[in-house]
Amino acid sequence: MLTVRALTKIYANRFDAQAGGVRDVSFDLPTGTFFTLLGPSGCGKTTTLRCIAGLERPDQGRIAVGDRVLWDSDAGIAVPMNQRGIGMVFQSYAIWPHMTVFENIAFPLRVAKDRRYGREEIRRMVDEALSTVGLSGYGERPATRLSGGQQQRVALARAIVYRPQLLLLDEPLSNLDAALREEMRVELRRLQQQIGVTTIYVTHDQAEALAMSDRIAVMDSGRVVQLDEPRAIYFRPANEFVASFIGAANLLTGVSSGAVAAGEVGAIQTGDGESIGCLFPSGGQAGGKVTVAVRPESIVLGPDGGGSTNGSNLLRGTVSAASFLGGSARYDVRVGSRVVRVVASAEHVVPAGTSVGLVFSPQAAVVVGA
Amino acid sequence: MSASSTVAERAQAARPAPWLNWLRQDPRRLIAFLVGIVLAVLMVPPLWILILDSVTTQDAIGEITGFTFGHFAKLGAEKNALISLWNSLVFAAGSTVLSLLLGGVLAWLVERTNAPLKVLAYLATIISMGTPYILHVIAWLFLLGKVGPLNDVYRMVTGSTDNLFNVNSMAGMVLIEGFLWSPLVFLLLGATFRAANADMEEAARMSGASVYDTLRRISLPLAMPAILALALFVFIRAIGGFEVPALVGMPARIYVLTTDVYQATIVVPPDLGYAAAFSIVMVLIVVVLLYFYGRLSKSAEKYHSVTGKGYRPRPFDLGRGRWIAGAVIIVNFMIVLVLPLITLLWMALLPFVQAFSMKGLATISLHNFTTVFTQAGYFELAMNSLTVAAGAATAIMLITALAGWIAARGGPGGRILDQLATLSLVFPGICLGVAVMEVYLRVPLPIYGSLWIIAIAYVIRYMPYGMRYVYSGVLQLHKELEEAAGVAGAGSMTTLRRVIVPLLTPALVAGWLFIFLIASKELAIAVLLASPTSKVIAVAIFDQWVNGQGGELAAFGLVWTVLMTVIACIFFAQMRRGGSDVYGN
Numbered sequence: 001m002l003t004v005r006a007l008t009k010i011y012a013n014r015f016d017a018q019a020g021g022v023r024d025v026s027f028d029l030p031t032g033t034f035f036t037l038l039g040p041s042g043c044g045k046t047t048t049l050r051c052i053a054g055l056e057r058p059d060q061g062r063i064a065v066g067d068r069v070l071w072d073s074d075a076g077i078a079v080p081m082n083q084r085g086i087g088m089v090f091q092s093y094a095i096w097p098h099m100t101v102f103e104n105i106a107f108p109l110r111v112a113k114d115r116r117y118g119r120e121e122i123r124r125m126v127d128e129a130l131s132t133v134g135l136s137g138y139g140e141r142p143a144t145r146l147s148g149g150q151q152q153r154v155a156l157a158r159a160i161v162y163r164p165q166l167l168l169l170d171e172p173l174s175n176l177d178a179a180l181r182e183e184m185r186v187e188l189r190r191l192q193q194q195i196g197v198t199t200i201y202v203t204h205d206q207a208e209a210l211a212m213s214d215r216i217a218v219m220d221s222g223r224v225v226q227l228d229e230p231r232a233i234y235f236r237p238a239n240e241f242v243a244s245f246i247g248a249a250n251l252l253t254g255v256s257s258g259a260v261a262a263g264e265v266g267a268i269q270t271g272d273g274e275s276i277g278c279l280f281p282s283g284g285q286a287g288g289k290v291t292v293a294v295r296p297e298s299i300v301l302g303p304d305g306g307g308s309t310n311g312s313n314l315l316r317g318t319v320s321a322a323s324f325l326g327g328s329a330r331y332d333v334r335v336g337s338r339v340v341r342v343v344a345s346a347e348h349v350v351p352a353g354t355s356v357g358l359v360f361s362p363q364a365a366v367v368v369g370a
Numbered sequence: 371m372s373a374s375s376t377v378a379e380r381a382q383a384a385r386p387a388p389w390l391n392w393l394r395q396d397p398r399r400l401i402a403f404l405v406g407i408v409l410a411v412l413m414v415p416p417l418w419i420l421i422l423d424s425v426t427t428q429d430a431i432g433e434i435t436g437f438t439f440g441h442f443a444k445l446g447a448e449k450n451a452l453i454s455l456w457n458s459l460v461f462a463a464g465s466t467v468l469s470l471l472l473g474g475v476l477a478w479l480v481e482r483t484n485a486p487l488k489v490l491a492y493l494a495t496i497i498s499m500g501t502p503y504i505l506h507v508i509a510w511l512f513l514l515g516k517v518g519p520l521n522d523v524y525r526m527v528t529g530s531t532d533n534l535f536n537v538n539s540m541a542g543m544v545l546i547e548g549f550l551w552s553p554l555v556f557l558l559l560g561a562t563f564r565a566a567n568a569d570m571e572e573a574a575r576m577s578g579a580s581v582y583d584t585l586r587r588i589s590l591p592l593a594m595p596a597i598l599a600l601a602l603f604v605f606i607r608a609i610g611g612f613e614v615p616a617l618v619g620m621p622a623r624i625y626v627l628t629t630d631v632y633q634a635t636i637v638v639p640p641d642l643g644y645a646a647a648f649s650i651v652m653v654l655i656v657v658v659l660l661y662f663y664g665r666l667s668k669s670a671e672k673y674h675s676v677t678g679k680g681y682r683p684r685p686f687d688l689g690r691g692r693w694i695a696g697a698v699i700i701v702n703f704m705i706v707l708v709l710p711l712i713t714l715l716w717m718a719l720l721p722f723v724q725a726f727s728m729k730g731l732a733t734i735s736l737h738n739f740t741t742v743f744t745q746a747g748y749f750e751l752a753m754n755s756l757t758v759a760a761g762a763a764t765a766i767m768l769i770t771a772l773a774g775w776i777a778a779r780g781g782p783g784g785r786i787l788d789q790l791a792t793l794s795l796v797f798p799g800i801c802l803g804v805a806v807m808e809v810y811l812r813v814p815l816p817i818y819g820s821l822w823i824i825a826i827a828y829v830i831r832y833m834p835y836g837m838r839y840v841y842s843g844v845l846q847l848h849k850e851l852e853e854a855a856g857v858a859g860a861g862s863m864t865t866l867r868r869v870i871v872p873l874l875t876p877a878l879v880a881g882w883l884f885i886f887l888i889a890s891k892e893l894a895i896a897v898l899l900a901s902p903t904s905k906v907i908a909v910a911i912f913d914q915w916v917n918g919q920g921g922e923l924a925a926f927g928l929v930w931t932v933l934m935t936v937i938a939c940i941f942f943a944q945m946r947r948g949g950s951d952v953y954g955n
Contacts (some may be wrong), residue, residue: 088576094569108577
């Protein structure tokens with residue numbers, strides 16, 4: 001129901017011509033999707049969001065909600081931001097300090113041009129928005145006397161009060177402390193499902209993205225590098241960037257031993273002479289150079305000397321560093337010329353210097369770059 | 371003498387005196403004490419003497435002969451005094467509204483919209499920083515005056531022999547004073563608009579509000595405390611304004627409080643009791659206004675909410691209105707800069723002041739400029755002004771670097787230091803002139819009639835500005851920078867010398883330049899303190915205007931403006947650099 005086609009917005013930069021902005025971003029979102037733009041700072045996720053909001057003018061592309069075109073550079077259509085009917089929560093919340101909570105939330109109804117809302121109607125809709133975000137009874141409070149979490153809820157209430165078709169959230173949790181952030185994460189997702197509004201969420205926090213989203217677009221240098229469901233993003237990263245940005249995967253390089261069909265398991269030969277079975281999501285040719293991503297928690301740490309069982313891969317190495325993280329333990333294991341990171345249960349501690357065997361299934365070793 | 375008593379005496383001698391111990395516990399106490407004395411000696415006597423003069427009768431040599439409320443009674447009884455008070459209020463209110471309109475609209479257009487030609491607004495502001503107000507006043511007197519182009523054109527078009535506009539009127543005073551203050555309003559409101567969180571406006575736009583709705587319901591209410599505070603500030607300055615009332619009002623016998631004080635001081639014999647009583651009234655007005663100003667500034671800060679990441683705020687798209695906005699900027703540029711400059715140039719190039727005409731064009735010469743550059747008097751005058759302004763700025767920054775640091779960090783006696791250093795805010799310039807004159811007539815120091823007394827008056831007058839620069843400069847330095855030096859083993863003094871002062875340098879330089887710029891064009895204080903041998907620039911221009919030497923003063927004023935513009939450019943460059951150099955945050 002939201003369509004973004006070939007969206008391009010390039011910022012000229014003093015130092016090099018091709019610095020910031022977004023290039024050729026396209027996606028389609030069905031109604032009710034919780035969609036996340038994920039990436040490091042400067043990847044273009046906020047620019048994409050602001051283009052959809054109408055806060056930036058794209059250079060090229062087309063943006064439409066349902067049948068209604070908001071922006072089309074070829075057709076010369078540019079709907080001003082205040083007529084797009086989009087709800088947005090800003091990173092700083094932008095709660096107007098000279099108004100009460102009630103007036104802040106009522107504002108979109110009071111300035112609406114397409115229809116006039118009566119006094120009673122406004123009161124009812126604001127109260128409803130307040131109770132949706134769990135702030136019933138806070139209406140008459142001055143906006144300057146709110147905690148960070150409350151400001152966030154007010155900003156959310158203001159964005160949903162006129163039931164927009166699209167809700168934009170620009171890193172809304174980044175100004176909250178850790179505990180509150182966890183709580184709001186669950187809360188936001190619950191609210192979104194309750195209202196059923198199509199939502200675009202911008203964040204650089206991969207945990208947030210994985211926990212909340214129906215679909216995630218990972219962005220790098222102004223381009224969408226992978227658009228998929230959270231599980232696929234995590235377990236089938238499309239390239240090295242995605243693999244290392246999300247969950248810090250181990251990257252192993254090698255040469256493909258034979259031709260492999262797409263989605264099949266094949267073997268590669270590493271520089272240190274090991275043979276590793278791995279999954280080729282898009283197939284591969286014999287002798288092709290490949291990079292394989294293995295998640296630290298997909299690797300089982302076993303005693304050295306055991307053989308590999310039922311087709312699992314086995315690498316031998318020595319623990320060079322071990323750190324206890326409470327719920328888990330993290331090991332740096334030296335394997336040949338590389339260091340492989342392993343996250344394991346913390347119940348049994350393997351001290352540094354121990355010789356170990358690293359076992360992981362070929363399904364957990366995904367080719368990310370050919 | 372027994373042995374035991376000797377031991378006790380020795381112990382007594384070895385233990386430092388309690389007051390010394392008290393100082394050693396916190397070396398800042400010594401600084402606070404010394405700086406406090408310097409500040410008290412400078413700042414307190416002028417206020418004290420004004421109060422004393424206003425309630426005593428004195429003989430010819432200033433000995434107090436008795437106490438009286440006669441001066442105030444005379445003030446209350448005299449109808450002229452009430453008229454002056456009323457005139458002052460009308461004059462200040464009118465020029466405040468006008469300058470806020472001119473400067474405020476310009477600031478909004480330049481900072482928050484995509485209006486074209488923004489650079490002109492900055493250019494006008496920078497150059498007006500360096501131009502003595504009195505030059506502006508003279509230029510506008512000419513432009514709007516009887517022989518000026520406005521009335522000239524009117525007479526030509528209508529064939530009438532009357533004038534369209536009489537500049538020597540309250541309307542003329544308000545108009546010119548309003549023009550004078552609009553660059554400052556532009557500068558200060560511009561900073562407010564720039565610092566405003568653009569998310570606030572964008573959130574309104576996203577909520578469906580039009581540009582107009584956003585402006586009316588969000589931008590303006592949010593800026594209102596800052597606007598009101600600034601209005602009060604300009605009002606206070608206009609109440610104490612002297613140039614315009616003296617040059618524009620006095621010839622038409624329109625008196626305000628400042629010109630009344632001036633008149634009472636320059637008549638022979640001077641009626642100092644009356645002048646002092648008048649001054650006390652003005653000081654009281656200013657104190658009340660300052661109280662409200664402080665409260666407003668506080669609530670302005672309250673609206674400074676959390677700002678998001680430094681996303682470049684998107685200026686409002688004015689659409690076709692852009693060109694109207696551009697026209698507004700050009701009109702302002704003409705009013706603040708071009709018209710006064712052309713006028714001064716015209717005056718400077720002609721042998722005597724006359725209307726713009728082709729006939730006059732034939733007689734232009736560089737004669738006035740030659741005079742300015744060859745006569746030793748002008749060089750001396752320039753040197754006097756530069757020396758006094760530079761000396762005052764240096765002294766102020768030395769004192770406030772210490773006082774401001776202690777006050778900003780809540781050190782010993784910080785509040786007292788702060789109050790002492792900002793005490794002179796209550797004085798309109800002319801009142802301070804009277805007060806300083808009185809103080810140093812009584813002190814057995816041979817500085818009356820020399821440049822020293824002007825320098826001291828400037829130091830007193832501009833101390834609060836130095837304090838402000840240092841105070842906010844220190845607050846910008848993260849306190850941990852100081853604490854880290856302390857933990858590393860540095861004492862307070864070493865921390866001050868090795869950490870604070872180097873990091874504070876941009877603020878100190880900016881403060882110095884600012885004080886230098888405003889001190890070098892000050893008229894109101896200096897007009898009462900300067901003697902024929904110790905004149906500064908604004909006073910000389912004032913005298914020359916009164917004597918009708920328009921051409922030379924215009925030539926000299928232009929040369930001076932060029933010099934000051936260079937310094938103003940350095941000041942703005944420094945401010946810009948200082949802005950990005952926020953350490954430790």
